[in-house]
Structures are given as C-alpha cells and as structure tokens.
Amino acid sequence: xxxxxxxxxxxxxxxxxxxxxxxxxxxxxxxxxxxxxxxxxxxxxxxxxxxxxxxxxxxxxxxxxxxxxxxxxxxxxxxxxxxxxxxxxxxxxxxxxxxxxxxxxxxxxxxxxxxxxxxxxxxxxxxxxxxxxxxxxxxxxxxxxxxxxxxxx
Numbered sequence: 001x002x003x004x005x006x007x008x009x010x011x012x013x014x015x016x017x018x019x020x021x022x023x024x025x026x027x028x029x030x031x032x033x034x035x036x037x038x039x040x041x042x043x044x045x046x047x048x049x050x051x052x053x054x055x056x057x058x059x060x061x062x063x064x065x066x067x068x069x070x071x072x073x074x075x076x077x078x079x080x081x082x083x084x085x086x087x088x089x090x091x092x093x094x095x096x097x098x099x100x101x102x103x104x105x106x107x108x109x110x111x112x113x114x115x116x117x118x119x120x121x122x123x124x125x126x127x128x129x130x131x132x133x134x135x136x137x138x139x140x141x142x143x144x145x146x147x148x149x150x151x152x153x
Contacts (some may be wrong), residue, residue, distance in 0.1 A: 003074075004037055004081045006089050007149070017033060020121040021049065031130030035059075040075060041084050056082040059139055060146040064102065064113055070150040081142060089127050093151035094120050110152040117143045 004027065008015050014030040024040040034051075041056035050117065058080050065071040074080065085094065100117035101110055108116070126132045133152045148151035 003079060004035065007081050007142060007145055008035065011138075011145040013138050013141055014026075020044070022048075029130070029138050032128040033130060033135060033138060034128075035081060036081045036084075037075075037077065038082045040054050042081050046083060047096075051084060054084050054128035055086055055087055057085045058082050059142040060117070061098070065085075065102065065146075067108065068110060068113070068152060069151065070152065073150055074146075083139065086127055089124065094123065096124055102115070110150075111132070114140070114143060114147070 002025070005015075005025075008029075015027040016036070017076040018026040018028040018034055021027060022040065022044050024036065024043075026040060026044060029035060029146060034044075036044070036056075038056045038058065044056045045051045045056065050086040058077075059082065062071065062074075062077045062080055062082075065074055098116060101119045113140055116146055118136075118140060121136045124132065124135050124139070126135065128135065144153055
C-alpha cells in the first residue's frame with residue numbers, strides 16, 4: 001500500500017481522491033485538506049492555477065524523524081506525507097511556531113514533539129473551509145500515527 005494512504009487509513013482519516021488534473025493521486029480529507037507526498041503536492045502547486053504559490057508541508061517534519069533517530073524507518077523526504085497550505089500559513093505561522101516549540105538541535109521526547117505540533121497546528125485556522133477543529137484533529141492524528149509507526153507511541 002502507498003505510504004501516504006497507509007498513514008491516512010491508519011489514522012482513520014476519511015479521504016477520497018481529489019478530482020484534478022494531477023497524474024498522481026492527491027487525497028481530499030473530510031476537513032477538505034489536500035494530502036499527498038511532498039513531490040506530488042509540490043508539482044501540483046506549481047502547475048494548478050488555483051494552488052500556485054501554496055506549499056507542501058510535511059505534517060511530521062523529516063528533521064523530527066531524524067531527531068528521534070527513526071528516519072530510516074520511513075520513506076525518503078520527497079515521499080513523506082504532506083498537506084498543501086497557503087504560503088503564509090506555512091512559513092509565518094506553522095514553521096515559525098514549530099521552531100519556537102521544538103528548536104532545531106534540541107533533544108526532545110516524542111510526547112514533547114506532539115505538544116509542539118499541537119501548538120503549531122492550533123494556529124491553522126479554517127484555511128480550507130473544513131473547520132478549524134477538524135483540520136487540527138486530522139493533522140494531529142497523522143503526527144500520532146507517525147510516532148506509532150516509529151514505535152514511539
């Protein structure tokens with residue numbers, strides 16, 4: 001099974017195929033989020049006029065997999081699960097808060113990272129019309145599922 005779809009299914013996130021002109025599968029969640037691998041969403045954001053300028057955000061950052069010593073258990077960076085976000089939400093809110101809560105190089109336990117992601121994802125708002133709580137719930141389910149797959153939760 002595809003890594004992205006496997007994580008979504010394991011996290012019990014309802015999805016359907018997003019109908020678009022992408023040759024690769026992009027998943028639309030119940031909270032209206034677009035999810036696929038980093039390479040698929042990056043390419044999609046470059047070619048689809050409605051999403052040009054949006055960013056593919058790793059829902060659980062690769063450097064955090066490395067920080068926990070479990071990166072080898074997961075696919076390469078480009079195949080990791082990502083969500084498509086407006087540029088400002090990604091750069092100014094999520095990544096900014098995540099690096100405050102979980103500074104690069106800091107030694108952190110898995111549960112501390114969950115708290116950091118919860119803080120960052122609390123800033124998401126209703127960027128896609130699916131409801132702020134549903135959006136945050138889906139993203140945190142991916143974080144927790146990733147940690148379970150790593151054997152850390």
